[in-house]
Amino acid sequence: MTGGTFTRDELVEAFARFEQTVDHAAKTRDWDSWVDQYTDDVVYVEHAAGTMRGREQVRPWIWQTMENFPGNHMTSFPSLWTVYDEDADRVLCELDNPMRDPGDGTIITATNISIVTYAGDGKWRRQEDVYNPLRFVSAAMKWCRKAAELGTLPDEAEKWMTRVGAQMGGPA
Template sequence: MTGTTFSRAELVEAFAGFEATVGRAAATRDWDPWVDQYTEDVTYVEHAAGTMRGREQVRPWIWRTMENFPGSYMTSFPSLWTVVDEARGVVICELDNPMRDPGDGTIISATNISIVTYAGDGKWRRQEDVYNPLRFVAATVKWCRKADELGTLPDEAAQWMATYGGGAR
C-alpha cells in the first residue's frame, strides 16, 4: 500500500498525462520531459538494465537507450490496455514499441508490461518494465532483415545485426 489513496479519476488523468508525455518524447526525441515526470527519488526497475534509483540514474539510461539503434527506430509507445489499481496507486499497462516502417508499410514491434506507481501531483515514484528481451531481439532482427531485403538497412542497424543478430541477410 502507498499510504495514500488516489481516486480512480486522478490516476486515469495522471496516466493520460504520462502517455502524452511519452508520446511527445517519442515525437521530439527529447527524453528529459519523460524523466521529469518521475519523482527525484524514483525507483526504475528495468529487467535487462537493472534497478535505477533517482532521476539522474534514469536520465542517461533513457537517452542512451532511445537514441541508439534499435531504440532510435521506435516511433511511439502506445498502451494497448491498462489496469488501474486505486488501492495501491498503480497503473499496469501493456506498451507497444513499434519500429519505423522499413520501406514497405510493414509494422514490426514488441510489447512490454509496465507497472507505474503514482506519487501524486502528476509524478510517478516507481516504474517496473517486464518483458522478454529475446522478443525485442527477434523483432529487431525481423526489422533488419526486412530493411535489408528492401535496400533500406541503415549502417547502424547493419552494425547491430553483425553484433547481436547473426549478421545481415
C-alpha cells in the same frame, strides 16, 4: 489493503498526462520531459538493464536507449490496455513499441508490461518494465532483415545486427 492515496479518477487523469508526455517525447526525441515525470528518488526496474534509483540515473539510460538502435527506430509507445489499481496507486499496462516502416509498410513491434506507481502532483515514484528481452531482439532482427532486403538498412542498424547476431551464436 486499506486503499490508496489517490482516486481512480486521479490515476486515470495522471496516466493520460503520462501517455501524452511519452508520446510527445517519442515525436520530438526529447527524452527529458519523459524522465521529468518521475520523482527525484524514483525506482525504475528494467529487467534487462537492472534497477535504477533516482531520476538522474534514469535520464542517461533512457537517452542512451532511445537514441541508439533499435530504440531510435521505435516511433511510439501506446498502451494497448490499461488497469488502474487504486488500492496501490498503480497503473498496469501493455505498451506497444512499434518500429518505423522499413520501406514497404511493414509494422514490426514488440510489447512489454509496465507497472507505474503514482506519487501525486503529476509524478511517478516507481516503474517496472516486464518483458522478454529476446522478443525485442527478435523484432529488431526482423526489422533489420526486412530493411536489408529493401535496401533501407542504416549503417547503425547493420552494425547492431552483426554484433547481436554474433552474440546470439549465429548469423544476423
